[in-house]
Amino acid sequence: MISPLIRMAALRYAVPPGLPSRTGCDACAAPVGLTRPWPALGPAARCGRCRARVGPPPGTVEVALLAAAVLLALTGPPGGALPALIWWLGWTVPAVFVDLAVHRLPDRLTLPGAAGTWLLLGVAALDADPGHWLRAVVAGTGLALFFASTALLLGRRGFGLGDAKLALSVGALLGWYGWPVLIFGLLLAFGLSALVSLGLLATRRASWSTHLPFGPFLLLGTAGALPWAL
Incomplete structure (x- = not known):
């Protein structure tokens, strides 16, 4: 279903x-x-x-769901931030498919994903250190503002506003586990983006002006960093 x-x-x-x-x-x-x-x-x-x-x-949706199931299994038993991660994946996976198809992240997927992620992390903080949620809020807000500032200042050379809205939830999830996890996740996202860009340039399937969708790399960076945090 x-x-x-x-x-x-x-x-x-x-x-x-x-x-x-x-x-x-x-x-x-x-x-x-x-x-x-x-x-x-x-x-x-x-x-x-x-x-x-x-x-x-x-088959791509089924492969994505299998990968999501593996990620959830690696994050441990139910409780804590796991409900927030499940909610985030449910909204972010289809958003990434949209980004791959038309280079946009629709508000109808990114904003409910971010709102639910923040809410569920807040609920998890009731049984954990409230500082986790405060750090998640600061990380999500800061990352979103950074992405939005590049969109406003650099135009097409910066990130899109859809990326900034996705960053609200990405930053919160990674920030929940600590600043090193946030940095590691972002490094993964930027590193994968750079590798794919270089590969496309080397095979002449893209030029220096080609704009890659960044939503998939944010998803992959988050998925790669979370198991490392546990």
Whole structure:
């Protein structure tokens, strides 16, 4: 049931900025929903009516969910910040698929993800050191302001405002576990971004002016840093 929901969210919001959310298959207009015929909600990523290819590539959502399950298993037993991590993954995974498709992180995915993450970390702080939550708030706010400032000052050469909104939750999650974890997660994100950029340049699949979506690297950096923190 989770996989169709993530595919549906990615399908609906993977549209260029300024356009309304997608309501159905581009080829036959079959509506997006959880009742047949629905487009692209199965692993084959094909419309249930016309069989046109729509949404994230086949199998990618399932692989992402498997990776998320491994991450959750590595973070330990339920409790603490684990509910916040589950909530964050539920909103961030479809947001990253949208970012990969159209280079945007929609507010309808990043903002609920950030709000719920902050709230659940606040609940976790009731049974832990309240300083954890204060640090998470400072880290999330500071990281978001940094990303937003580059968007405003550097334009297309900086991060997008969608990245700044995703940073609200990324910074909070990493900051909960401490400043070294936050720094490590960011270094992972920037390092992976640099490696991919160099690889694309070396294979001539991109130029120096190519703008890569940064949401996937924030997700990977967070996923790589959290198990190290435990």
